[in-house]
Amino acid sequence: MPVTVDQIRAVARELPRTSEHLIRDQVKFRVGQIVYAAITPDExxxxxxxxxxxxxxxxxxxPDKFLLPIPSDMRFNWVRARLAALDEDEMTELIIEAWRMCVPKKISALVPLTR
Incomplete structure (x- = not known):
């Protein structure tokens, strides 16, 4: 079963300082103004x-699971994954690690990598 938006949302919403936004039909999760995860409109x-x-x-x-970002995003710390190729544990780890890049270390330390 591919990972769903609801599964991603469940992980991201538990992370301190996270907010969810719908921008140009993309669900985005961010800390302040920094986006750490985004789902394409076709999910x-x-x-x-x-x-x-x-x-x-x-x-x-x-390469069957991960893709480079689109050319305009190559300047950012960013990569993409096919949801159909991820399992829930791997998605959880990717989301938490992406979030950790955006928060202070003392906040990051509050959340274990695995759930």
Whole structure:
């Protein structure tokens, strides 16, 4: 079963300082003004914060699961994943790690990586 928007929402809503927004038909989760996760309008792709220096290796290791960001997003710490290829545990880890990139370390320490 592919990961659903509701499953992503359930994880993101539990993370401190997170707010959800609908922008141009995309569900986006952010801390302040920083978007750390976004779902495409057709609900097939999840974009999420990820270190730029590691994304090429991630995509190369699992090209059926992960994609580089669109060209205009290449300047950001961002990568995309196919929802149909993710399981719930992997999605949870990706969302929490993306969120951690946006919050202070003392806030990040309040949330364990696994649930």
């Amino acid at each position: 097939t792709l999840l974009g999420f914060g990820f270190p730029k220096e590691e994304r090429e290796a991630l995509v190369a290791a699992e």
